[in-house]
Amino acid sequence: MLEQDLSALVAFRNATDPSNLLGWSTQRDPCSWQGITCINATIGSSNGSVSEIRERVFKINLPGVGISGAVPAGVLGSLDELMVLSLRSNLLSGPLPGDLIKCRKLRSLVLQRNRFTGPITWDFQSWPRLVRVDLSYNTLNGSLPQSLEGLPRIKIFLVQNNSFTGKIPAIQRGSSIVDFSVANNSLSGQIPQTLAQLPPQDFSGNLDLCGRPLGFVCSAPASPEPTPSRPAAPTQTKPGRRLSLGAILALVIGDVAFLAVLTTLFMLCYWHKQHKREISAASARSPKPKAEVSSSDDFTREFSSSDKSAEAQAGQLVFLKTSKNNFSLEDLLRASAEMMGQGSLGTSYRAVLEDGQMVAVKRIKGVELGSKEFEKRMAVFGEIEHQNLHVPRAYYFSKTEKLVVTEFIPMGSLAAQLHGGETQQSISLDWSMRLRIALGAARGIACLHESLGGQVVHGDIKSSNILLSRSMEARVADYGIAQMLGPGSESALGPVGYRAPELSATRKLTQQSDVYAFGVVLLEILTGKAPWRSNHSGEMLDLPRWVQSVVREEWTEEVFDQGILRFSEEEMVEMLQIALVCVATLPGDRPKMRNVVKMIEDVRNWGTGGEELSSEELKSMDRP
Template sequence: MAKMLGLLFMIGAMLFGVGAEPVEDKQALLDFLQSINHSHYLNWNKSTSVCKRWIGVICNNDQSQVIALHLTRTGLSGPIPPNTLSRLLALETVSLASNSITGSFPTGFSQLKNLTYLYLQSNNFSGPLPSDFSVWKNLSIANLSNNSFNGSIPFSLSNLTHLTSLVLVNNSLSGEVPDLNIPTLQELNLASNNLSGVVPKSLERFPSGAFSGNNLVSSHALPPSFAVQTPNPHPTRKKSKGLREPALLGIIIGGCVLGVAVIATFAIVCCYEKGGADGQQVKSQKIEVSRKKEGSESREKNKIVFFEGCNLAFDLEDLLRASAEVLGKGTFGTVYKAALEDATTVAVKRLKDVTVGKREFEQQMEMVGCIRHDNVASLRAYYYSKEEKLMVYDYYEQGSVSSMLHGKRGGGRISLDWDSRLKITIGVARGIAHIHAQHGGKLVHGNIKASNIFLNSQGYGCLSDIGLATLMNPALRATGYRAPEATDTRKTLPASDVYSFGVLLLELLTGRSPLHAKGGDEVVHLVRWVNSVVREEWTAEVFDVDLQRYPNIEEEMVEMLQIGMACVVRTPDQRPKIGEVVRMVEEIRRLINTENRSSTESRSEGSTPIPHAIETPSTSFAH
């Protein structure tokens, strides 16, 4: 078998060695590598294909130019060598985040006219930002946070009509905030700088945290005549016709108290009012299900809480009468398929070992119940009593991803092809990113695993069981997916979700469970097994045999494997943020969703995937 694989490797190398090679781009990258300090993680070699083998490098469809550079956490240090990366004229994505790069903003980047995504965060850059951002007319995301950039924020940023995200947090920028009236801008963070003056009205749609840690004031906090003006440092003195300071102070304090009272009253009305015009705010309503008049305590026990947007109508008695089928038993409880008398089918999760009281349970349900996203399973209703805690979800007929991957072959088992696994990965990553963006970033999933993931109507991964980890005993959390730092799930970090996502991605690539028996009582941990195989430089053995019948996917699998391994490093702050993971996975998907790929597949039908070797850091991936 080994000889056959070796022969296939040689044949494949000869076949795939023929084709375009971006010679000039390759030399530019070699010059860059030669002139900057780096870790041994980069396997760039003049004798290998830059487009097929070089870690962190992505080429266009015909492999004639390098279009993306992903060098996050690769141990780069020192200034960026001049006249190196600036020669990659087709570059669309530059990711140099989380390194130790020094010096000023690379002036040569002005030659990269196609630049769309720029990630320079968490380095040691200094000096002013470039004065003319308009040279990058396609720029969509610019993250320059956690550096030492100084000077003012260039007004030329306002010319970027495609900009969706600008993150400049934690630098030394000063001066006033320019009026960046960019309709496409969805994310802005200027916190922790030395900015002063008034926040422009066009930017007041962003949360106050985006401007914290500066000397900025909202225009709403100023009198109307000063709303768009800088206060005069030497005002003309006039005779006082107004109130003295003590009286003015009393009015201010009284006004604040009154304002708080009004806001509190408004909040209470919004929470309990059953009707309303704000359709975007998801509310809940309690429905009396008991027809017996047995007192308030009995009625309270029979209340099911439904969330707005749920078109279900049933009570506890309906659930008890429903025809139920056990779908699965997990660490947090048992899931039933309940067929109601009106032919409605729902999934009901019966929780066990809940360690929190009613108030905390209901607060968590309210947080989870308001989430609506294509890649997050909506919580439709819940029930709480001292004896029972139930959660009601939509029923997903195809079952969980775990059953698709590890269920018995035959008997209706769904086989996941490569495109399906890609869509599951993209969906789960998007879902996690949405969860992490809710409630001021305070919400995490806490228990990501294949049995908690289903397919939505478009075939993308959809997450369920959000936030349950905070309600349960920490010891119940799925061991194989648990991040090393997550010894107490009540303190789970967003980075812990990224780790669990990485394990899931490795599971999709290998077809193996996170913990699987090797023989006897020995249990193999998937992360350790993947690292050991990759270190032996025989990456083909990692991938699921069910994927080997699909042609021309080996490069994509290797790139996805790199993402998965980056997510499961032991140190939380060395893992990529989930937003970065979404971008990387979607970019791989974008590159393969082209007519070129379709034509290539038709020409190469029946070809066999080629093994690849991946170099990994000896420390970062050790477990």
């Protein structure tokens, strides 16, 4: 190792770990020290004529190891090959290390959950490769540097829970930033237009911020002498400019005519709306011709024509929680609807109610439970709450129809974004987004597995059942439905391509089979490929066998999606290892989902460092 790197590490240890709890010893290679990663770099001589390859420090990763005190000045700046610095969840204090600005190759700066104080003195323009900044949960103050403007590569900027003041710099969001938060500071002024499309929670806790997306309109500067649009009365006009009697009459007649036109328009709109309601009500009461029903994709027509039993006529839509936005079965049947897709468990529709609400409705087929057991299970699923679960809102049960109503997610599913499909908006998923989605989905499934004493099984994990919110948070959908189907149903074994090997013999869904299916989803995220692939000889292989065959031949970039190869291959390799553990042939060799969550958190140090966090803090930690 280069002497300047070794000296910097020893000085850092002496200042922040005087008892040497880390066990850093100069008797061993510093590149093997805990948290230190090196790369080979070319070192030129002073006259430039000779160069050599030496090991240089490019990554310091020491999350939650108990180091404390101030980082001495003039130490980290000498690590000029440093690309990643992660010191989160420690007890570091004092000012931020100003000489870090000399590390021009820095890409990731993670210092959250320490006790750093004072302002940010860095010129961010000195870090042209900077991708990630996380200074959240410190006691930093002062203003956010204007040098943050125009950083095209920055993707993550988190400074929530500090004491920053002043205005937010106009950071160029574009298609670059995937995560941003300045919540819980003392910032003021208008939110820049470049950040106006971000979620409001990213700006909450700043009482003097205004503008989109918070909904607080920024007050316009007071005009010294507002000019009225027209004189309120003749006495307010200037001397010599009094209105004539004809002008006053013209104004009065014009106002009366305007009011008459406006009243007419209101009446026409009311009559039109009332007429439309009468037509809709009559249509709902009138039976549809059988041929029209069979050719329609509208679930309201199919439902109303197929369910004629007395139980159905008396049945009601049951909401799992009380809300002012609840609606009736009749409202749902009058909704405008279109089919979104068909799966092994049923058909999904998008329905737009008359009041503008948009919901998703799933018609489940093959359910063999009685009404009491169905209601009991739906009530249980409605009580399981987690930000990464797509919780059902309501259900309907009759002998011939079973409906589950959920919130409509316009971004569609992970499958649609990866492989193409029905969605209102298509997004190119970069590596940070994919990693964030994987972690969110894993947390949602782990929550299910820990519920009810560890008895819940999802049973239908696949990329099309991982929905994506507008902020690209994963929402795991359709959990527990597979267990409502008859034991002889092929659909009850989960979708082809995601089925664990043991299911062909046991024909019983388990949490271990869920882990296998999630491993296939991870492989989809990494490869961008569908669950079935053909090898070089044309043989059809499921995705786990295809990946394993490529890895056996040679560990090459052929495994990974070409669209993400420009990002961190080291993280991708770690995720690939996690996926391959999940799709192990023997169920006992697969980890539990809570351990899968921990492994994914460790890929990019998203763990909590053993601290107890509030739900809001956990939500913020979902960010990559």
